[in-house]
Structure formats: structure tokens, C-alpha cells
Amino acid sequence: LRSSPLDSYKRLRLTFGRDIKSAANRGLLGENFRASLDFLSVLTREPLISAVPGKDYFAFSDGKKFSRAVNADLFGDNIAEWIAFEKSIKSRKLLKAFGPDRLTRLIYSVAISFCCYIDLTSSGDQKTPGTFFEYLIAHMFAWRLNVNPTTRIQVLNLDMKTFLTTDFIFDLGNERPKFHLPVKTSTRERVIQVWAHQRVLDGVFGTGRFLGTPVILTETKTDKTRKIVTEICLPAQWRIYQMHIAQLKRIYYLDMPVTYEKLNRVFPPLHVKPFGEFFFEADALSV
């Protein structure tokens, strides 16, 4: 009897918050990946026309419905890769051998598998994939930093005493940085919110106290009639936000847009990287 990806998703909804970095959560994420791959294994892969240089995309289809675009080079449908990852986390040396690229591909595959499952079994549900992606990234971040996040912090400012609802905040302790982690399946023009939240944290608590490190799945958009995949990128606006709203420390992608890669190489640089890199530079960011 095959299990549905919704089984592990529902259990995550119930228990995720208890101990976000826990092996129990990682187990449920792995179960979800296995069940999603099972579901997708019997579907056809319809090629899409990629307008993105150097990237190929396809969509899963049951003959009637189509999933969102899947990056062919990043997607791996082998559960053995998850098992290999589970083994690699036993030591720093093993994780280093696993490496950032395999990690990016694996996390991309886990995320996009469940997204495609929802695309094909529901009508227009954007919330469930978004919530699952939050679970996945928040767990990975918490596991790496070995601290659980909060999602609201108290503001004490003269006569004001209020709670600020935030994205995930990881507090590494006194005189150490706090990470500010927004998690989005895609951003487009809504990305300005990420800089605005960073600005609020800088304003309330002081610049440099929170490291803004958003994690985004992809910026692809598929024209459903013509089957063309494009990436919606706003590099000039990003540079203006980084200069005039707040400074983000890193912007991590699972499916890294070609256009944003170039922002690493202009001055002042904006550091946009594949998410797998985080696991190897996290300590350097925290000093």
C-alpha cells in the first residue's frame, strides 16, 4: 500500500513546531519525498520550451493537468540520494564530501516533487506547497544552525510594547548574530517585502544584528498555452533595494536564476547563491 504525500504533510502540520530541527521532522520530509516520487513515477514528462539560457524544463502530466515547470538538470527522482544525505549528516567530513551542489539538487527535488503532486491533485492550491517549502527550509536551516526559530519577537520601544510578526528568526545567542529567514516559492515584484522586513529589524534592533538570508525556490513562470518557461528577474530593482532599503546578507535559490548570478560580480555586490552553499558558509556568516 502506497502512502500519499499528504499523510506526512498532515503530520508535519501537527508536529513540525515542536522541535523544528529534529530528526523526526527530517524523517517526515523524507517520507514525503518518497511518496511524492512514487506519485510522479507513473506520470509523463512533457518537455517545455525554455527561454532561459542553459536550462531545460519539463512538466509532469497525467494527460489532463500539468505541473509547474521542473528544472531537468536539478531534478533527481532517486530516493537513494535522500538516504545518502541522511548518512552524510553524521559528520562534517561526510557532509563536505556530499557537497553543496548535490545538496541543492536534493532539496530542490524534495520541494518540487511535492509542489508538482499538489499541482496535479488540487485546483490552484498555492498555500500547501508554500507551507511545505517553509517546513523544508526552516528544518534544514535549524538543523544546520542547531537552534530552533521563532516567528515573532517583542518590540520594547519607550511607550510601545508590541509583537512583530516576522519570518523565521534564529537567535544564536548573546553577542552572536540572528538570522532572518524569509522563505518563498517565488517572489517576483513582491520581493520588496523581504528588504522591507529587514529594514524594520535593522530599525528596531540596530543595523547588523540580523543577517537577512531569504531562501527562494525559483523565479520561473510558464506560459500555459505556448508552453514557454521564462524567469522573472528584476536585477536593477534589487540593486536599488539593497542600496536604499536594507542590506541582505545572502539571497539563496534552489533553482538559481541566471540573471541574478551576475549580481555577485558587480560593485557593490549582492550575494545570490545556490542554497547548498549555505551549509558550508554558515559558520563564516556567523562571525
Added chain:
Amino acid sequence: LRSSPLDSYKRLRLTFGRDIKSAANRGLLGENFRASLDFLSVLTREPLISAVPGKDYFAFSDGKKFSRAVNADLFGDNIAEWIAFEKSIKSRKLLKAFGPDRLTRLIYSVAISFCCYIDLTSSGDQKTPGTFFEYLIAHMFAWRLNVNPTTRIQVLNLDMKTFLTTDFIFDLGNERPKFHLPVKTSTRERVIQVWAHQRVLDGVFGTGRFLGTPVILTETKTDKTRKIVTEICLPAQWRIYQMHIAQLKRIYYLDMPVTYEKLNRVFPPLHVKPFGEFFFEADALSV
């Protein structure tokens, strides 16, 4: 033969940008109001349970579908009111006699009528009501200021030369203010974008050069099963945004949330007003 509200909407889409403040645009908005009222006149008004103190709401229904919530006290289904407004704009004295409250109610009625028409004739189309509301508010603003808006401005900053896509910008000329007008049918947690855009304008061009004056239709949310209307308000967050991101000059509502009214009376105040007030304080804001 009755005309459809879509006739005038489609003509607005084609010709709106030619001269945003024009009498021709106002004529199309009036035609739209007439056609929407015609459509709504044969529908029933289903009472909703209002969780908002002092406000009553209903929804239009054709027996199957339900429109969004309509504020019973603000909604007027009489085209004569539009005709009276058209007459009143012939002089300052007549407009003053018409007054801010009638103006707020009239503009609310024009906006909500077309929104309800779309709610009942399409499935989940949020874009068309949003675009129409932008036409309506941008026209009224442009007419009052007697200048047409732009939606992008050039940034020249050392080695950067880029265009910034913005909400509506009204430039009153040298050594006079520019108005920054975001237009939203509702904002909820996305409102932080408005402050972030203001911050960018302040940063690029200098603080105080642009007066941020967003116009929002309503913040109501209807629980469709239980038929309960609530207002989603975040007054504590708004105060933090106003202190730490940027300063908005005014926030105008057509259906003003009860909770935000109080922000006018705390220190530092945040000026949240019914949209009708704009037409009588615009000159005072511009000096």
C-alpha cells in the same frame, strides 16, 4: 438595450492612458457605474453578519454566487448622485457644497458596484476589479491635481542609469511636491510594500520630495461559510513601519477601518482618512 459594465471597462483599457484626468475618462467611469447598477438592481441583497462595530454589510447574490461584502451605509445605488457630482465639479464652491462624505460614498459605490459585477460574472478574477479601481482613483487624483501621472521614473546615480517602476507619480512641477499614489483594493500584510516603495523614493530622490498617499478600498474579509465580515487591521505594525521604514503623508480609505481611525489620535499620529477628504485638503498638502 442595456450595456454591460465590460463595454466601458474595455474602452477604459484602450484609452485611459491618453489623458488620465480627462472628462472622457470620467464619462466612461460614469457609464460603468450606470451599467453596474443596472446589473445589480435585479439581484438580492443577502445580509452578512458584521463583526465590525458600527458597520453593516450585505452581499449581492443571484441565488448561486455571492459578491464581496458591501458596506450598507456607504453604498448608494442611485445614478443621480453621479450626475449631481458631475455638476458639482464645475466650481470649487459647488464641490465644497457636495462635500467629502458624499464624495467618499459615491466613489465607494462606483468601485464596489463594478467589483460585485465581476464577482458574480467571473470565477475568482481579482485583476479586473483591481485595474478598474486603479483607473477610478488615478482619474480622480489627476483631475483634482490637474496633472497626469507617470508610472516609472528614471534613476541617475553615478554609474547607474535605470528606470524604477512605481505606482502612480504626480509631478506638480519644480520646487513643488510630487505625489506617490499606490492604489489597492485591500492590503492586509502586503501593505509593507507601500512603505518600502516610499523608502526607495526617499532614498533615491531625498526625503520629503514625494508625498506618499495610498488609496485603499477596504480591509474587509468575509468568511464564506459563516457569512461573517471582519476587518483585517494591523495598527501596531503600521506604527512600526511609519517609524522605521518611511513616512506616509496620508492613508486614504473608501471604507475606512474602525481600528485605523484611532491612529490619527495617538502620538506620533498616522493620518488615515476617508478618501473624500483628499479633495478638500489637496492644496494644503501641496504647500
